[in-house]
Amino acid sequence: MPKITDTQTIILTRAASRPGNLAMPxxxxxxxxxxxxxxxxxxxxxxxxxxxxxxxxxxxxxxxTGDGHGTTLIATEAGLEAIGIDPVVASTVSNVRKAAPAEKAAGVAADDTPGLKLASIRQGTKQALLIEMLQRPEGASTSEIVEATSWQAHTARGVISGALKKKLGLPITSEKHP
Known part of the structure; x- marks a missing residue:
């Protein structure tokens, strides 16, 4: 596998954090x-x-392209894998973009495609560990999360509400146990 440069890493990392894995600017x-x-x-x-x-x-x-149109760049599944990011949504984004010209020809406006707010999770991170713990059938308690991640309790709650619920749009439910 070819060696990835610092500049290429920056481009792909930024693309992974943008909606639709957009590599521009x-x-x-x-x-x-x-x-x-x-x-x-x-x-x-x-x-x-x-x-x-x-x-x-x-x-x-x-x-x-010279005909009043232009092109942009998106990170592919292989690009995200090259920097160690799980490319769950890269192929979906690519397929949606490729389908857009066909929809335009069929009379469906490109703006009718719902806005995609997609993100990828790097494997081996504390956030990935947190998601894994919460996906268990029994879920995870705050004390289990604190122990596994070495975070303070308020940090764990903040990551769940901010990063997981708001930014990634993951469905999170909570229960109080006496």
């Missing part, structure tokens, strides 16, 4: 020939994919 200071060379290598390795940009949603352009 590129990091500050990366422009011109250096940007073209970096992106070309990443596309060749299958880490990035060039797709039609949705100009109605003001997606940043990678390049213009």
């Amino acid at each position: 590129l990091p500050d200071g990366l422009s011109g020939a250096a940007a073209k060379m970096t992106v070309t290598k990443m596309i060749e390795r299958g880490w990035l994919e060039e797709v039609e940009a949705n100009l109605r949603r003001n997606e940043p352009l990678w390049r213009e």
